[in-house]
Amino acid sequence: MKIVVLDGYTLNPGDLSWGALQSLGECVIYERTPAAQVVERCQGAGAVLTNKVVFSAEVLDQLPELRYIGVTATGYNVVALEEVRRCGITVTNVPGYSTASVAQMVFALVLELTQQVGHHDHLVRQGRWSASPDFCFWDRGLTELDGRIMGVVGYGQIGRAVCRIAAAFGMEVLVHTAHPKKYGEREDVTFVALDALFARADVISLHCPLTPQTERLVDEERLAAMKKTALLINTGRGPLVDEVALATALNRGDIAGAGLDVLSSEPPATDNPLLAAKNCFITPHIAWATRESRQRLLDITVGNLAAFLRGEAVNIVS
Numbered sequence: 001m002k003i004v005v006l007d008g009y010t011l012n013p014g015d016l017s018w019g020a021l022q023s024l025g026e027c028v029i030y031e032r033t034p035a036a037q038v039v040e041r042c043q044g045a046g047a048v049l050t051n052k053v054v055f056s057a058e059v060l061d062q063l064p065e066l067r068y069i070g071v072t073a074t075g076y077n078v079v080a081l082e083e084v085r086r087c088g089i090t091v092t093n094v095p096g097y098s099t100a101s102v103a104q105m106v107f108a109l110v111l112e113l114t115q116q117v118g119h120h121d122h123l124v125r126q127g128r129w130s131a132s133p134d135f136c137f138w139d140r141g142l143t144e145l146d147g148r149i150m151g152v153v154g155y156g157q158i159g160r161a162v163c164r165i166a167a168a169f170g171m172e173v174l175v176h177t178a179h180p181k182k183y184g185e186r187e188d189v190t191f192v193a194l195d196a197l198f199a200r201a202d203v204i205s206l207h208c209p210l211t212p213q214t215e216r217l218v219d220e221e222r223l224a225a226m227k228k229t230a231l232l233i234n235t236g237r238g239p240l241v242d243e244v245a246l247a248t249a250l251n252r253g254d255i256a257g258a259g260l261d262v263l264s265s266e267p268p269a270t271d272n273p274l275l276a277a278k279n280c281f282i283t284p285h286i287a288w289a290t291r292e293s294r295q296r297l298l299d300i301t302v303g304n305l306a307a308f309l310r311g312e313a314v315n316i317v318s
Contacts, residue, residue, distance in 0.1 A: 007052055020298075103165055151203065218232065219242045250274075
């Protein structure tokens with residue numbers, strides 16, 4: 001079977017091996033694929049791997065030999081599911097591969113906001129410590145997490161991992177989930193309504209799926225409900241946050257800071273208001289991208305395709 005990888009660079013920029021995938025058949029690997037070249041590059045392929053390349057109904061109609069699409073991510077909204085069902089194409093995804101790495105990034109952002117590590121490193125290199133009359137100095141407030149309240153929106157694998165780490169820091173943990181009864185009574189977290197979580201938490205971390213109901217979940221009203229000392233962390237999906245409202249809240253001092261690994265449009269436009277917002281740390285969608293996480297992603301991706309070829313498909317989304 002001919003296998004085509006349409007956008008392999010972010011998964012494997014050169015530090016991993018494609019060998020296991022190449023052992024499954026004739027394999028053609030592209031670092032990136034413009035939309036105009038998708039059909040051409042997929043001609044004759046029985047299996048295609050994609051991360052961000054979109055498979056619309058129009059594209060699928062032009063690929064009669066295609067039998068399998070492996071999405072190299074957990075989310076699979078790049079594929080027109082109704083159309084693949086009509087065409088008899090199997091689609092798989094990769095759940096759970098980045099849990100540890102994303103939870104780690106949550107606290108990298110939290111600690112940057114509370115300890116101001118990058119800022120003070122910059123001041124040291126400017127000579128401020130050398131010129132100080134004291135053995136130490138700081139020019140921004142530093143915050144201890146112990147005893148603070150962590151609010152986690154969403155209680156999937158990543159949300160639960162964030163809760164465990166927060167508890168290890170000595171934080172009280174509040175959780176909002178659409179299905180709290182599913183988890184029963186727990187001693188380590190307290191399930192609360194969303195509005196209560198936004199009002200009480202010192203740190204709020206978003207881990208819910210992006211749906212029509214959760215788009216712009218963090219809007220002007222919810223930002224206004226937060227403590228002025230509170231921090232917002234988003235490593236989930238960019239559109240969960242109304243970015244104009246967040247930039248306004250940060251610039252007015254309505255909340256203390258934000259740490260974002262995702263934005264509504266990626267890469268962002270140069271006029272995105274968050275790029276100039278006060279006390280807003282933005283990383284370029286790298287929470288998932290540790291080498292260990294990408295190796296798991298590649299291993300599961302290859303395993304998904306191998307299982308399909310054996311007639312034992314796993315991780316099927318359609």
